[in-house]
Amino acid sequence: MLNTEITISELAHLMQVSVHQIRYFEEKGILYPAYTADNQYRMYGIDQIYRLSHILLMRKMGLSVQAIRQWTNEGTSDRMEQLLRQSATRIEAEMARLRSLTEFIHKVLEEKASTETEASAYQRVQREVSYLSSWFTIDKETKLDARMLAQQGDTIPELFKTNIHYLYEEGGPIRLCTEARQENGDIVLPEGEYLVYRFSAKGEEDIEHHYERFESYAERHSLLLTGPRMLVEKSYLSLFSQDDIHYEWLARIDRTLQL
DNA sequence: GTTCTTACA
DNA sequence: TGTAAGCA
Numbered sequence: 001m002l003n004t005e006i007t008i009s010e011l012a013h014l015m016q017v018s019v020h021q022i023r024y025f026e027e028k029g030i031l032y033p034a035y036t037a038d039n040q041y042r043m044y045g046i047d048q049i050y051r052l053s054h055i056l057l058m059r060k061m062g063l064s065v066q067a068i069r070q071w072t073n074e075g076t077s078d079r080m081e082q083l084l085r086q087s088a089t090r091i092e093a094e095m096a097r098l099r100s101l102t103e104f105i106h107k108v109l110e111e112k113a114s115t116e117t118e119a120s121a122y123q124r125v126q127r128e129v130s131y132l133s134s135w136f137t138i139d140k141e142t143k144l145d146a147r148m149l150a151q152q153g154d155t156i157p158e159l160f161k162t163n164i165h166y167l168y169e170e171g172g173p174i175r176l177c178t179e180a181r182q183e184n185g186d187i188v189l190p191e192g193e194y195l196v197y198r199f200s201a202k203g204e205e206d207i208e209h210h211y212e213r214f215e216s217y218a219e220r221h222s223l224l225l226t227g228p229r230m231l232v233e234k235s236y237l238s239l240f241s242q243d244d245i246h247y248e249w250l251a252r253i254d255r256t257l258q259l
Numbered sequence: 260g261t262t263c264t265t266a267c268a
Numbered sequence: 269t270g271t272a273a274g275c276a
Contacts, residue, residue, distance in 0.1 A: 008261095263276080268270095
């Protein structure tokens with residue numbers, strides 16, 4: 001019987017891969033046809049089918065085409081074991097990355113949901129101790145612009161997932177901070193009860209206006225605020241609207257005045 | 260009609 | 269990795 005071998009498209013169909021990919025494997029030196037016919041067609045036999053199965057399995061398990069070629073040239077079973085372990089480690093790291101990414105998405109969604117269920121924009125909340133990392137300070141009269149951020153030297157790759165805090169310290173300039181873990185934070189927000197006022201605004205005037213409401217709310221409810229007043233830019237709530245920016249005014253409640 | 264090579268996004 | 273052109 002003539003023609004026990006099959007053409008590239010038959011092999012591709014059989015193995016559920018593209019013709020292109022089979023030629024690619026050849027170019028990379030890991031799969032060659034049984035022979036080339038007179039018309040220059042690549043012809044593949046049973047050995048190539050098994051070989052391609054192995055290649056596809058190794059690719060699925062995360063081995064690069066280059067690693068497959070190198071192992072084919074000079075590979076031991078120990079080496080293959082090592083390659084597979086490395087691959088599993090890489091994949092587990094990727095799973096962890098994806099896990100934390102979905103957790104972050106859920107955190108954003110929860111934050112959105114919680115703002116929508118809150119009856120009042122004002123909340124008294126008990127907070128654990130938390131830490132901020134100073135970024136730089138800015139004069140009260142100066143407006144924040146792109147150049148100032150660029151000139152700070154440090155990059156903030158995770159600017160989008162951290163809430164920027166503007167600390168208004170008594171008499172001093174405004175201090176911009178990012179949320180930090182204890183070890184790299186230089187500002188401690190002590191545990192205690194805080195007054196939180198959520199609002200959204202488009203411009204500076206709005207923010208000041210809301211600050212006045214924040215202070216007058218505290219006064220009306222006989223709350224004595226202490227420590228810096230903090231403006232928190234809720235960066236991921238702002239994801240949900242085109243041109244509003246979501247903020248919180250935040251300050252620690254020292255004590256409640258007796259009437 | 261199918262495959263081959265080469266080039267390109 | 270897919271797509272396309274020009275050939276055999």
